[in-house]
Amino acid sequence: MKFIIKTLTFIAILLLFSQVRTYGEKQDDIYIKIDLWTNRLLVFKENEVTRQYDISPGNEQTPTPIGMFTVVGKSSGWGGGFGSRWLGLNVPWGDFGIHGTNKPTLIGKNVSSGCIRMRNKDVEELFDMIPQGTRVYIEGPLTGMGEGEFKNIAYGSKGNLVQLVQNRLKAMGLYFGPIDGIYDKGTENAVKQFQKLNHLPVTGGVSIREYTLLGLLE
Structure with a gap:
């Protein structure tokens, strides 16, 4: 028998977030909110949206992490599947980040291995705009698409x-x-x-x- 995740959004927000809907601690704060329900990345400054981009997050097998993170590294010139820019996040159970792609036609679909993919021109703009230390809030279904199950977990599992x-x-x-x-x-x-x-x-x-x-x- 399959058990569908019914209270996923509320559990994730309750346990993984300590803020209310307005995340900026100061009026001039810049931060990123990633909405996995709509596959959009939003840049906020003074708690107002200043930029919006389409993204591709993970799927049910490799979901994008949900929670509050920080940009801890920036680099360019990766090429290939990582595109032209990389912004690394401090996810404790693996290497996840926001990066470009060599498959722009897949943007908007849940196809990544857990990272946030963007069009190269978009991630380059984001890269120049976002300093290291910027907060990143990721909201959405823990399974990657919202229709999956709570999988069995045991020693060695992560996420x-x-x-x-x-x-x-x-x-x-x-x-x-x-x-x-x-x-x-x-x-x-x-x-x-x-x-x-x-x-x-x-x-x-x-x-x-x-x-x-x-x-x-x-």
Whole structure:
């Protein structure tokens, strides 16, 4: 039986964001908001949209990370599938960034490996406009397209689903490590404790049963 993600947007916003809809801390702040529901990247200054671009994010197999990140690196001349510019993000469980593409006809489709693809002319404009340290807020479905399932996760898994589980386990006083989206031994041990408390088979992995008891699925 397939379980469709019903409360995904609200869970992601509640657990992965601490701000309200206005993200700028100061009137002259510049920041980026990436909306995976519409596949658009918006640049804000003084909490007003100054630029908008079409993008291509990840798919259900390789979803784009959801959350609050920072531009931690900028480089040019990558070429090939990375296009003409790269803006790296501090996603804790992998190398993700905003970059160009050699396949501009695919812009607008969910086809990347988790990064944000832009047309080269657009990413070049963004590159010149955005300094290192700029905040990037990514909102959307954790599965990449909004129609997928909560996949089983276990030791070695990475991503937003791991992050959500870590958050819930920490709130329950069972997990004491970082909420970094990396399913390490500490996360596995916390899951085992949760399973014991709920009289479940102690596997150390998370399936639909655990997601439901953690309150992540209805």
